[in-house]
Amino acid sequence: EDQVTQSPEALRLQEGESSSLNCSYTVSGLRGLFWYRQDPGKGPEFLFTLYSAGEEKEKERLKATLTKKESFLHITAPKPEDSATYLCAVRASGNNRLAFGKGNQVVVIP
């Protein structure tokens, strides 16, 4: 069974204080790892797809990296508007579904 564990569950950051979110996964043949952002009361918004170990993707203050066992979402010099829950999901080979983690809730304090 595909498993995704995200840590920490919740994180409070001062504006400008960089940090990283962790997504550990167990899957039989990774076909893709996905990061989403979810604001309160809204649907998840797609951020990145990573396909193989060593791959990196960037968007503004966010950078996602991937190893064979985990992915990190680095938030550089965060702003209050980066406050959200970040979701990680994996797709296994031969599978048409995603397995989601429970999310990292990030609050950035001005």
Add this chain to the structure above:
Amino acid sequence: NAGVTQTPKFRVLKTGQSMTLLCAQDMNHEYMYWYRQDPGMGLRLIHYSVGEGTTAKGEVPDGYNVSRLKKQNFLLGLESAAPSQTSVYFCASSDRGNEQYFGPGTRLTVT
């Protein structure tokens, strides 16, 4: 493009009542999904479809039925609502199982 839309946005049902949630996408995606999201539980897959006329069970299918009569629409039905079905429901679509695009959600309360 509207992307993925869901109707209704909010609904309150009494135990035993039935209802249908509608999801529509205008991205010509083959795959569509229904999830529920509960505090502390994350997103859980209810049912999904890999094409018009096809459906499959997800992680938590009991008490729900689905239909995909048209490629752009995916309906989720509750035949006899229970308080345990109080949740936020999200629909998503994807192009052949890659990144999924989500709708805004339906907040359902069953009393």
